[in-house]
Amino acid sequence: TNDVDVLGQTMSQGLTQLITSVVTIIGVLVMMLLINPVITLVVLALVPITGILVAILVKISQKYFMRQQNTLGEINGIVEETFSGHAIVKAFNGQSAAFAKFAASNDKLYDAAWKANFATSFMKPVMDFVGNLGYVGVAILGSVFVVQGAIAVGDIQAFIQYERNFISPLQQLAQISNMFQQMAAAAERIFDFLDLPEEDDEKEKLGAIDVDHIACDVEFEHARFGYDPQNPVIKDFSASVKEGQTVALVGHTGAGKTTIVKLLMRFYDVQSGSIRIGGHDIKDMPRDEVRGLFGMVLQDTWLFNGSIKENIAYGVEGATDEEIIASAKAAGTHHFITTLPGGYDFVINEDASNLSRGQLQLLTIARAFLANRRMLILDEATSSVDTATEERIREAMDTLMKGRTCFVIAHRLSTIRSADLILVIDNGDIAEQGTHEQLLEKNGVYAELYNSQFENCE
16 A cells, blocks of 8 residues: 555656656757757757666666665554554563564665665766756857857857756756656556456356255365465365265364365365366356355454344345344354343444454354355364353254265364264375274374373363
8 A cells, every 4th residue: 555655646746747847858959959959969968878877876776765665565564463463462572572573674664765865866966967067068069159150149048048947857857766766666566466367257157057956075186285386285185075974174283274175165276186066176166156155164253343133144135133033043142142232233343342252253153054055164163162152052063064064173173073074184185084983093193183182081
């Protein structure tokens, strides 16, 4: 946004000056040619000299202007995240670290800014020097023409004035060149962003596959994906999930469990291999239709500024109050909603700070109940609720999950013991797969994870 502001400001201020200077230069040039073309050539000879000197200064200063814009973006990011995470910074006594991080970026910004402005400060002296050269050239050559009788003394005076008027716009352009350099640096960053590839237009895929009656079995075939293609997170993932099965994805933090869910929802596309639903590659299906198959409950609650009723009904157009209340009861949220001022009309503020994390997560679960999709994704869906509430939610989930293909990510392995299939993810691949009992018998990665949670339990 800062880059866009710089671009807009320069266009509104510098562009006016640019147009005025160009028109002035053209007008003065015409008048000088009418007086004496030969002396005009002397003045015009100053232009390439000016261009060479300015180009040298621009080459020196441009890298600093680019560094200045990059550092300005970096420092704005630091300020924004420090303010938004102010409570965390204070709670963990991170003030010194936050200040040191800001100071380091601020020093880089200072270093780049003064070097950029120092380099451009030479523009005016250089232009004055070139202008004085022109003054001397016009005076000497004009004297020769006066002696020869080709022009009058008054013409020399007029020519000197025109030469000043010719150099003056060039000086003005040189003085605002730092604005144009800053604009160029900002524009480069803006167009780097705009040149990123767009998502494919998927209009031709609409209706190609009857998604409403597609079988909800899922097959991963040698799926490979990396946020940085050179460093894959998912290396060679293959698995087969039958319709109606509950599949649990377990593994250490960072193993790639959530990434698999993102690929399944087409938030990203695999770089090689394929993911098939009902035998159809999901790349052949529009993203909206793929996502319309799934209900999601994530560990990060996603609610917006609006009433509880609106948040539960999000994504279900025309949901009635009765359906919303039934979904809330099924998710175990009805009681706490009725205790709030206004009940279902209670407004969640912009950062959702007027409800607890557990309450927010219960609302996202109620939303999933109302959506009633054919497939479910539960990513640590009960991570922010107490044990008693978790038990109630699990009972409700069991009802919700019946007959649906479900993908469950859980670190508390007690919650997924009844899963039809458990996939143990390790470094983007399946290390083990099977039921809870089968994996315990293997005494491998899953058994190690499970026993580490229950080793002190009788």
